[in-house]
Amino acid sequence: MKNISLCIVNFALCIIFTSCSYIEQYIKEHESEGIIASIGNSHLYKEDIANLVPLGTNTTDSIAIIDAYIQRWATNILIYDNAMRNVSNQAEINKMVEDYRRTITIHYYKQEMVNEKVKIPTDKETIEFYENNKNLFLLKHPIAKGALIKIPNNIKTDKIEHKFKNLKNIEEIEKYALQYAKDYQLFTEHWRQIDEIIDIKSSNLKINKPGYYEEKDSANNTLINIVEYINQGEVAPIEMIMEEVRSTLYNQQKMKYLDNFNNEIYDYAVKHNKIKFN
Numbered sequence: 001m002k003n004i005s006l007c008i009v010n011f012a013l014c015i016i017f018t019s020c021s022y023i024e025q026y027i028k029e030h031e032s033e034g035i036i037a038s039i040g041n042s043h044l045y046k047e048d049i050a051n052l053v054p055l056g057t058n059t060t061d062s063i064a065i066i067d068a069y070i071q072r073w074a075t076n077i078l079i080y081d082n083a084m085r086n087v088s089n090q091a092e093i094n095k096m097v098e099d100y101r102r103t104i105t106i107h108y109y110k111q112e113m114v115n116e117k118v119k120i121p122t123d124k125e126t127i128e129f130y131e132n133n134k135n136l137f138l139l140k141h142p143i144a145k146g147a148l149i150k151i152p153n154n155i156k157t158d159k160i161e162h163k164f165k166n167l168k169n170i171e172e173i174e175k176y177a178l179q180y181a182k183d184y185q186l187f188t189e190h191w192r193q194i195d196e197i198i199d200i201k202s203s204n205l206k207i208n209k210p211g212y213y214e215e216k217d218s219a220n221n222t223l224i225n226i227v228e229y230i231n232q233g234e235v236a237p238i239e240m241i242m243e244e245v246r247s248t249l250y251n252q253q254k255m256k257y258l259d260n261f262n263n264e265i266y267d268y269a270v271k272h273n274k275i276k277f278n
Contacts, residue, residue, distance in 0.1 A: 151181055191230075
């Protein structure tokens with residue numbers, strides 16, 4: 001096999017492997033280099049296909065997977081080589097490549113500078129920002145704290161209603177829910193959107209303030225106890241949106257830093273005559 005590269009080119013143009021022994025022989029001849037296929041100065045190495053075949057794959061399927069990969073690799077190289085010889089607007093392509101290289105390089109450079117210079121806001125800074133900018137954090141949906149229990153109509157609710165109205169003896173309520181309830185939600189310690197608590201499209205309930213609500217349909221009796229309520233358009237509680245506030249503050253600090261960074265770079269260049277104006 002005196003001209004390996006030429007053979008691989010011919011193989012790729014045909015898009016078919018005529019002999020697995022050909023591949024095996026090529027790999028043996030180039031084993032010390034780790035090369036398993038070449039086209040001109042382009043090489044495919046063992047490490048490129050090291051993790052290609054899943055563990056446990058049989059020999060036939062393994063060969064098919066590797067064959068297909070080498071075909072795609074070779075075809076890609078060949079098409080690119082043909083394109084380089086035949087595409088006329090290389091200057092335009094080179095400019096686009098250079099523009100992209102400049103853009104992506106600047107992006108990564110600025111990101112590194114931001115990571116180094118802009119720190120994640122502390123809890124104290126975040127809360128202070130929230131207090132001074134509450135208008136940025138208005139609720140788009142009403143939220144509430146409370147509890148819900150849905151019980152089939154054939155089960156009497158007399159024993160649980162009093163406890164549920166006062167949300168006392170939570171352990172007893174939960175034991176009852178475990179035995180009888182179709183749905184049980186306890187959210188007295190965290191905020192929930194109203195439309196996450198009930199299906200507001202199918203329900204006749206109008207939950208708009210703290211209180212006890214009850215709804216019966218042909219199958220179930222739903223009891224809801226709302227202990228806290230905040231309407232849409234009002235300021236969201238900090239404990240619910242702490243990370244959102246922190247992210248907003250961080251992004252503002254990042255944009256401020258980048259604006260200053262851009263101005264400093266430009267002002268320095270002007271001051272030291274690095275920019276020539278005509």
